[in-house]
Amino acid sequence: MLIASSTGGHFTQVNKIAAALNKEDVAYLVEKHPSIMPKDDMYFLNMFNRKENFVKTIIANTRISFHVLRKTKPKYIISTGAGAVIPCMILGKLMGSKIIFIESFAKVKSPTLTGRLMYFIADRFYVQWPDMQKVYKKAIYRGGLY
Numbered sequence: 384m385l386i387a388s389s390t391g392g393h394f395t396q397v398n399k400i401a402a403a404l405n406k407e408d409v410a411y412l413v414e415k416h417p418s419i420m421p422k423d424d425m426y427f428l429n430m431f432n433r434k435e436n437f438v439k440t441i442i443a444n445t446r447i448s449f450h451v452l453r454k455t456k457p458k459y460i461i462s463t464g465a466g467a468v469i470p471c472m473i474l475g476k477l478m479g480s481k482i483i484f485i486e487s488f489a490k491v492k493s494p495t496l497t498g499r500l501m502y503f504i505a506d507r508f509y510v511q512w513p514d515m516q517k518v519y520k521k522a523i524y525r526g527g528l529y
Contacts, residue, residue, distance in 0.1 A: 384404065384408055384409050384410070384457055384458065384459045384460075384461065385409075385410050385411070385412055385451070385452070385455055385457035385459070385460045385461070385471075385475070385480070386400070386401050386409060386410070386411045386412070386413075386460075386461050386462070387411075387412045387413070387460055387461070387462040387468040387471045387472065387475075388411070388412075388413050388414075388462060388463060388464070388468060389413070389414045389428075389431060389464060389465040389466065389467045389468065390413065390414045390416040390418060390419060390430075391418075392487070392488065392489060393462075393463045393464050393465055393487065394413060394419065396463045396485065396487070396488060396528045396529075397461060397462065397463050397485075399528045399529075400461060400485075400528065409424065410424040410425070410426065410451070410455045410457070411424065411425040411426065412425075412426045412427075412428060412447075412448065412451050412468070412471055413425065413426075413427060413428065414427070414428050414429070414430050414431065414467045415427035415428065415429065415430065416430065424455075426447065426451045427447075428444045428447055428448070428467045428468070428471075429443050429444055429447070429467070430467070431444070431465070431466040431467035433466060440467075441469075441470060444467055444470045444471070445470040445474065448470045448471035448474050448475075449474055451471070452471065452474055452475055452478055452480070453478075457475065457480050458480060458481060459480060459481045459482075459483060460472060460475045460480045460481070460482055460483065461483045461484075461485070462482075462483070462484055462485070462501075463484075463485045463486075463487055463488075463528075464484075464486075464487060464495060464497035464498065464501075465487075465495065465496075465497050466496070466497055468497070469497060469500060469501075472484070472501060472504065472505075473504065476504045481506045481507075482501070482504055482505045482506050482507075483505065483506065483507045483509070484498070484501040484502075484505040484507070484508050484509070485509040485510075485511065485528070486498040486508070486509065486510045486511065486515060486519070486522070487511070488511045488512075488527050488528060488529055490511075490512070490515065491512045491514060491515070492512075492514055492515070492518075493518065494515075494518050494519070498519070502519055502521075502522075507523065508521065508522050508523065509522060509523050509524070509525060510522040510523070510524050511524075511526070511527040511528060512524070512527070
C-alpha cells in the first residue's frame, strides 16, 4: 500500500489511517518539507505550488512517482491530496493500483481541485462531511478522520 500526501493537514489525516494499518505493508510518497521526519519506506515529492514552477514541478513529480510506483508496486494508493500527488494517483491507476481518495476534512461544502480530479479516477471516494455527498453524488461518508 502506498500513502500519498502533501504536507500539513493532508499528511496528518493520512497518518490517522496509516496508524491502523500493518506498518510492514505501507510506503509513503510525500512532499519534502522540514516538518516531515523521514522514515523507512518514505519517498519524497517536490513541493507543489500552482503559482510557481507549476509545469516543472508536475514533470519532476511525475518522474518521481513513476519510479516509486515501479519499486513499490502498490495494490492500493490512499490519499487526501493535494496537488503534488495528482501524478502519482493518475500513474497508479494506469499501472493497476486501486485508488482510494479522501476529500479534505477542511472542505465542508465545496470541493477541492484535487478532489474534483480524483473523483473520476478513484475506485473509492470518501468525504468527511455529510453535506459533501451533495457535491460528490457517489461519495462514501463514514465520518471524519479527526
